[in-house]
Amino acid sequence: MAELKPINWAYPFPSKDTSNNPLQLLTHMAQAKGGFYPTGDNGLWHGGVHFDEGTAAAFDQSSVRCIADGEVIAYRIDKRYPVSEFTDEIPRVKRAPFSTGFVLVKHRLQPPPLRNADGSIAESPPPPSLTLYSLYMHLLDWAGYQAQPNLPHPAFWGTSRCTVNTQNQGLSVRASPNKNAAKLSELSRGAEIVVGETQGEFSKLVSLISGTAQPALASDDKGQLSGYVFTSLLKRYSEPAEYDRVVVLDNGLPIKAGDLIGHPGLYQNHDSAAQHMVHVELFSCDDVPGFIAQSRAWASRLPDDQKTLLKIYKGASKLIAHREGISAGNPPKLSDAGTQIGVDLIIPQALLDGLPASHKIQVTIPAEGSTPASTSSWWRLDGLFADDNGNPIDGWLAEQELITTRHSPWEWEGFQCIEETGTPVEKLAYAFNARGLLSTDEQHNYRAQINRADGGPIVTLARLYDIVDTDKDGVLTSAEIRTALAKPWHAQVLGQLITKYESEWFWNKDKWDEVDPLLAEEPSKPNSNWEVEKQRIEKLSWWKELAGQHCISGEGSAWHIHAPMLAVSFTRAEKNTCSKCNKSISITYELMKKICPSSITDDFIKSFILHTNRLFKKYEITSCDQVTHLLAQAKHETKRFTAFRESLYYSSYTAQDLYNMAPTAINNGLIRKSLTFATHAEKLKYIEDNLLKNDAGYGQHCFGSKEYPENDYRGRGLLHLTHYSNYQSCALAIGKPIAAEPTLVESDVAVIVETGLWFWKSNRLKAYAEDASLTEEDAVEKITRTINGGTKGLTERKQFKREITKAFIELYGNCST
Missing domain, CATH: 1.10.530 (Lysozyme)
Structure with missing residues (x-):
């Protein structure tokens, strides 16, 4: 039986939180300016989460990363952002750019196989599987890439085509990725080639499209040309197959968790400033409730080492406040005074493993009579729990048999599947009413829609978990959702909600036209900005162009899952x-x-x-x-x-050395050869300003480049990365614009x-x-x-x-x- 490999998970943006606490990552989503899950700031259905200016303090949002292993099946990139023209109150036309660029990745989620006692895979039916799709919406346009030439490009565009970018001579092809390796051939200046993986300062040569290689090169056993070429002497031609339309790939292109998807694009609403933003969404067109039922049954047969989630129950455990002196030699005791935990919470083992050593204590309980020795674990947990009144509490938690329980992610503990039925007009009327924006007549006219939204499953669930009604008015508002998301126990409840609803990327004109009367400036006078917004919604849509392909449903409905929550559940330490x-x-x-x-x-x-x-x-x-x-x-x-x-101050440089290194113009301007400096700082400034840029052995490589003549490529970083060619190669490999910055x-x-x-x-x-x-x-x-x-x-x-x-x-x- 073939080995079934679980997919790896990653976050779309690395966290800036040095605690690396996955549950705190969920609470950072409360900082988004409006794109929450499962409802947005405007009260409408929202199937994903936004990473925008509000979350920039919590995440490194310079580039977007794939959240799980899978294959790219479709993408769209704007050649230049489309622009909506809104009219404000002056009146004045406001031109608002909005990125329609996206990437869609297909994944297969499947529990691990059952194994025999010897570790071999058991002969049994294969585990159940679920097809998932991750969406990354509002990505950088092509004009943005052209404006930043050193910005890394996604691999699925085909970044392998290059031309030889030497000044006068050709480009040497080496037998191995080393400048001292044997020279196999020389490519003509301007030759167009295809390269493969980068190794240090070199790229593997794959094929020659145009130009010449003297002498001719033989192919290796993979059909690729032999040899390696210096990466910094190549000019890359990497761009999408097409612009401004959905590109559907018949055969998906493999991509791994953490691989580059693209970069945040610009998006501007009619009533706000433009901001860089990405909408991240996870959904499935399969029978998700059916899969979860099968997955739970399968999980019951998995070994205990698969149980990587620890569940804490409301009213069952207590936190013991930290005090001076608590250590492995003086651990807390269950008999110590503490505060009862007033919320349910599921904690990933990855969080517990990642705690500092001082926050983890294991206590060995000696054997007594027929009772064998055992080990109990204590963890110091801050910022995760609340008491019965909702007040945050910190302290030491013990894992206790029967009081706390262990679960496999494949049990989907705490996840709930609901089918949302509310229409946009119902949701918008409810939101307007909650914010006091409806007149008395409008409240009367839309009472039925407001009541249907008020009785909907999302609002009902929120009330069940005490998420709503912070102001005791019985109404759920976007502000209350934001407040709830800042608390780990509420963020987890909302994150574990799996909702079936029509995708916002499925254009359905009739459902949006129903909103016209509610947004009309006055009866029979359409809201011009809403008409422009509807045009924008249609342009953003892409679902129908994929319907029927790659198992995408034709009717537009799907089960939506909170992407960061799933990454928290399934990421193992x-x-x-x-x-x-x-x-x-x-x-x-x-x-x-x-x-x-x-x-x-x-x-x-x-x-x-x-x-x-x-x-x-x-x-x-x-x-x-x-x-x-x-x-x-x-x-x-x-x-x-x-x-x-690197300081570039070399005490070995004598006055004569400085004189000899100086360009002729400076030499001629000196009255005498001996140079003296009052301080080391003056000597350093002289070296940097006048000499090293002209030092063939050092400065010519470290100062400037054709692309960035003013930049300084001295040694920096952990091992003092030096020279432009290294900065450039490293930039392409790690996805950071370090050659430009x-x-x-x-x-x-x-x-x-x-x-x-x-x-x-x-x-x-x-x-x-x-x-x-x-x-x-x-x-x-x-x-x-x-x-x-x-x-x-x-x-x-x-x-x-x-x-x-x-x-x-x-x-x-x-x-x-």
């Missing part, structure tokens, strides 16, 4: 373990406090830990040896984690870390760190030569490696097989 000792590979707060100077702030350490541990597996940091070597090199390169920008590599901790890990992997430094035939000192030297181009600082690098290894062993023990 990544256990990146050492290939030698099988211990968890991660950097901890305790380790960083041991190896960092006391001046390094806790905020930096926490952010550094978050991003290294998040990215280690991606960049194949899979051994204790790699971690200690990496940290030793980084500690030297960054002056003990204090300087993520190199200072990101010194100011953004996520970028500082990822550029260093990219360099480590791209230059195969793992091989030296894990080479058992090398002594530790020899491995340090080989890694140093790759990073530094020589052996500068070798003595200190070796010292740091010894010190960090010692600290590592003190905290975690020896790494051995």
Whole structure:
């Protein structure tokens, strides 16, 4: 039986929250300016969530990432944003851009197979499966990409076509991705080629479309041309197949969780300013209630290690407030005074595993008589719970048999399926009435619609969970939904709601025309802005162009699921373990406090830990040896984690050196050869302003480029990424515009870390760190030569490696097989 691989999950935007708390990520959605789930700020149905200016403080929204493994089946990109012309009260025409660009990805959700005692897959019917679709709406237009040439492009556009962009000569083809490798051929200037994966500063050559290769190149066993070419000397031609229309792919293109989807586009409503925004939505056209019933039955046969969710029940557990002295040696006790928890909440194991070591205690209870020894767990949980009166409470929680329960995500614990029936006019009338915008006559005329909306399943559910009526008026408003979303227990309830409703991307003229009288400025006088809005809704729609393809339903209805909530439920804690000792590979707060100077702030350490541990597996940091070597090199390169920008001050430069490096015009302007400087700062400024840009061995590579002549590409980041070509290659790999904005590599901790890990992997430094035939000192030297181009600082690098290894062993023990 073929192995069934579960899909991986990711968030569409990385969190800026260094706690990496998945339930807090749900509460950040309350900061969106209007796009909530399952109803928007205007009271209308809303099947997705918005990431906009309101959420920008909580998430890195520079690029949009795919939320799960799947395949791209359709997309649309505006050549230039369409514009709606609204009329305001002056009157004055207001031109409002709105992105219709989107990407649609198809996924297959399926529980893991059952296994025999020996670990082999059991012979049984396959697990139930569900087809899901993730939608990323309002993406950047093509004009936006043209205005930012270094902005990474989605891979499914086909980013492989390039031309050789050399000045006068051709482009060498090397036998391996190394500038010292044997030269196989030379491509003519302007030759059009197709390239494959990027390795360091080089790209794999795939085929030659036009131009010449002298001598001719042979193909490898995959039918690709042999050799590698220098990436920075290529000009990429990457653009969608078509513009301004839906492109449906007959055969979906594979995409992985975390891969680039695109970038936020502009969207402006008639009554607000333009903002960058993305609508993220998850839905299924399958029988979701039927799948959930099958999934629950299947989950009952799965082993206990699949139970990665801990459920806390209202009125059953208590939180014990933290006090000075609580530790593994002095844990809390169930008999301690505490506050009873007044809400239900399901906590992912990923959240518990991600807590700092000081917030996790395991207590071993010795055996007594026939009762075997056991271990109980305590966690210090802040910002998650409330008491019976809704007041937030923090403290220590114990996992208790029968009091707390464990569940598999495949049980869909807490999820509820409802079929919403309200029409737009009913929902809008209800929302207007809740905000006091209806006249007495309108209240009378729309009483039936208001009552139907008031009795609808979403409002009924909200009342059941005490989400509504904060002002005791019996009415659900968008403001009350926003308030509820800021509380983890309410955000989870709304996030677990699975709603069947007609998609907002399915154009249905009749249902929107029903709203005309409600929005009319006066009887028989249409609202001109509403007419423009309806034209916009039609232009945004895409559903009918996919209906009947890729299993998309024809009638436009679907089961809508809260995308971030599903990612929270199904994302397991990544256990990146050492290939030698099988211990968890991660950097901890305790380790960083041991190896960092006391001046390094806790905020930096926490952010550094978050991003290294998040990215280690991606960049194949899979051994204790790699971690200690990496940290030793980084500690030297960054002056003990204090300087993520190379100073360019070299004390070895004498006055004569400076004179010899200076351009002729400066030389001629000097009265004498000996240069003196009152301070080091003056000497540094002179070096930067006049000399290094003309130093063939250094400055010509580090200062400027044809695209960005004013930029400075000195060493920055964890391993001091240097030279424009490296910035450019790294930008394409990590999806950050660091070639255009190199200072990101010194100011953004996520970028500082990822550029260093990219360099480590791209230059195969793992091989030296894990080479058992090398002594530790020899491995340090080989890694140093790759990073530094020589052996500068070798003595200190070796010292740091010894010190960090010692600290590592003190905290975690020896790494051995």
